[in-house]
Amino acid sequence: MSRENEGPDEGGAEAPEQLALIRESVRQAKVPRAKPRTWRGAAVAKSLPVARVLVDKGVLHLDRYFDYAVPEELDAEAQPGVRVRVRFGAGTRNVRSGRREGGGLIDGFIVERCAESDYQGPLAAIAQVVSPEPVLDAGLLELARAVADRYAGSLADVLQLAVPPRHGRAEARTSPEPPAPPAAPDAGSWRRYGHGAEFVGALASGGVPRAVWTALPGPEWAEEIARAVQATLASGRGALVVVPTGRPAARVDAALAELLGEGQHALLTADAGQERRYREWLAVRRGAVRAVVGTRAAMFAPVRDLGLVAIWDDGDSSHSDDRAPFPHVREVLELRATREKCGFLLGSWSCTVEAAQLVETGWAAPLVADREQVRGAAPLIRTVGDGDLARDEAARAARLPTLAWNAVREGLKHGPVLVQVPRRGYVPRLACERCREPARCRHCAGPLEARESNGALHCGWCGREESSWHCGSCGGFRLRAQVVGARRTAEELGRAFPAVPVRTSGREQVLDTVAGTPALVVSTPGAEPVADGGYAAALLLDGWAMLGRPDLRAGEEALRRWIGASALVRPQGAGGTVVVVAEPTLRPVQALVRWDPVGHAVRELSERAELSFPPVSRMASVAGTPEALSTFLAGAELPPDAVVLGPVPMPDTVPGPSRRPGAVPAGEHWERVLIRVPPGSGAALAAALKAAQAARMARGAAEPVRIRVDPLDIG
16 A cells, blocks of 8 residues: 555544554465475484374274374474374375375374384375373273264264363463362251262262162252362362253352352353363363363363263253264263263252163162152142042143142242243153053054144154054044143233233243242243242143154153242242143153152152163164165165164255254154164174265265264154
C-alpha cells in the first residue's frame, strides 16, 4: 500500500497504527510457512535409529505400527510418547539414497525406539516432531489397545478419544508441584450405608475395595464421592471420577473444592474449552494433580498411581461414546481397575442390570443402606391404585388423574413441584391391551413391531413375521400402543395453575437449579434442575411412554429416570410426595413404590439369563446396506456358538441437520443383524468382526458397514 494511495486522516492518531497493523499482516501472510523436511541425505541417530510409530489413520487394515528412521537432528526429541508427523503412502518406488520419500503427511505417536527394523526395505524418515511433550505412555497405550480389541475397533480411533488435541500455549505453561496428600477424612454420611465407613477406611489405608453403591436419595452423593476421593489421596494414590454430564461434574467439583481446597484436583469436561482442558490434562499426566473429575473422555485420564476409579449413574447413555469404537465408561473403568489393581466404585440412585451382575459374580460388593435409612430419606410414592379408581373411573386412561391434581395443589403450598414428561422420540412398543405385557417374538423373544405399510406384525430382532400372536401371560389377542402428549400436558398444567410461574428444562434450555419458592418445573428426563431445599412434590407423567419403548432395557431405564427425579424430592417426613401415572401392578412401578432398584435389577438379570439376553450374553450389531451386509456376513468367520438374528430393516433418516450420531445416512436403506454369543465368546466375536471389517477395507469396499459391540439399543 503506497503513501500516495492513502486517504485523509479521518481516525486521528489511531489511523497510522491501524495501517501499520495491516502492512504487518500482509507481510506475514506472504512469508511461506516452514514445511517438514524430507531429511534427504541426513544422518540417522547413532543409537536406536528406528522409531515405531502409530499413524493416525483409524482404519482397521492399518491397525499396526510402522517403522521410520530417526534423523540425528531429531534424536533428542523423538522419544516414545511424543507426537510426530510422518509421510505415509509413498510406496516402494520413490526411493532416493536408500531413503523412502513422498507420500502425504499424517499425524502419529512414537511408540518405541528400536535398534533395527523388522522391515527389510528402505525406511522413510520422521518428518517432524510436533512437540517434545510425551503424551502417550505405556500404560495408556496398553489400555487403549485393550479397549480397541474389546470393541472391535482400531487403536488410532481409541487414542483420538483418549488424548486431547494439542494446544501450544497450554503446553508451554509449567505445571505446579504436586500438593501434599490430605489427611484421611471422617466417614461422614458414608455411615448411613452398611460397610460404608469400612469402604472409606480401606481406601485411606491403601486397600483396593470394589463396590456397587446404591446411593440414598438427596444431594449428599457428591460429598460422599468427594470423601472417597480424599481417602484415596490420603493413601498417596490418585483417584478418577467420571459422571455423565457437566452438571453433576460441577457438583462433584464443588464438593472436592470444599473438602480439599483449590489446586488439589482437575476438572475435565468439554465445556472447559480446548486450552483449559488440555492444560488440566497435562497437569494430570505430569503428576501435578492426582485427582480428576470429568465427563466421558476423562475415563482415559492418565492419573498416576491410580487408587480409585468411580462412575456415577452408569445407566446414563452419555457414558457410551458416540464415536467409533463406541466404548462405555463402565467397561473401561472395569478394565482399569483390573489392570491397575485399584479400587472401584459404581454409584447411582438406581441400579442397572450390569451393576447387579458385578455383585452376583462376586467382582464387586454391594454398598447399600438398610430399609430404615431408605424410608427416612425417600419421598412418599403414590400410584393410581384401586382406591383412586373407585373415586375416579377415568383415572386409568387419563394422563392426569385426580390424585395428581391434588398432589400438585398441595405441593405448591410448600414449594416447587417437579413435572417429568417424556421427551420427543420415546416411541412405545406394542403390548397386550389387557395386561400390558410387552409383545415378544416366539422365536427369539425380541420385541414385536407393526409395519407401517400394512400393520403386519414382525420381530424387531430376527425379522420373522408373526401372524397368530397371543399374550403368554393372560391369553389376550389385542395389542395397544400409547400415544405421547408431553408438550400438550405441560401447556395444560400452565393453564390450570395460572397464578404459578411455570419453568421448563429440556433440550433447548437445561436449568441447573431453581429457587425453593412455589413454581411448576416441567422437565424432560435427565434435565431436572435441583431445587433449593428439594421439591415439595413431583409428578411422573405418561409412564406408558417410558415403559413402552421398543428396547430391552425400557423398564430399567424408566425406573432409573423415575428414581432420578424422585431423589430430588424432600423426604416423606418433610412432606415430599411423588405421583407416578402408570399401571401400578407393573414391576418397575412397584420397584419405585418400594424404592428397591436393586431388587428390580436382580430379577431382570435372572430373566435375561434364562433368555440369553445381555449382559449375560455378549451381543454385537452390524448394519449396512443389504448388499454390503450380506457380503460382510458371508466373509466373517464367526465363532461356532454365534447366533445371527435378522436382518431387519432400520428406520430411514429424514434429511436435515439434526441427524443423530449412528443414524442411517439420509436417502439410504440399511438393514441390521444382531449377533449373540454366550459368556466367554465375546473376545472371539469381537476379533472375528474386526478381521472381517479389516478385510473389507483392504479390498477397498465402497459401502460402509457399521459395527457396534455391546450396543445400548438392541430393540
